[in-house]
Amino acid sequence: MTVLGLRTTPRSRQDLARRVAARHPASRPWSTVQTAAYRRVWEELESACEADVQLAA
Structure with missing residues (x-):
């Protein structure tokens, strides 16, 4: 995240894209x-989203 200039983890992939842009x-x-x-953070957020969907089911 430091490479991208981020201090905190983005809440979503859309937040990641907005903050990086x-x-x-x-x-x-x-x-x-x-x-x-960027790809690494994107994939981590994608995994988190999938886990949230499985927990909601």
């Missing part, structure tokens, strides 16, 4: 490390 302008390409970090 605010800090990383599209005019600057991301490094491989930034891309990998």
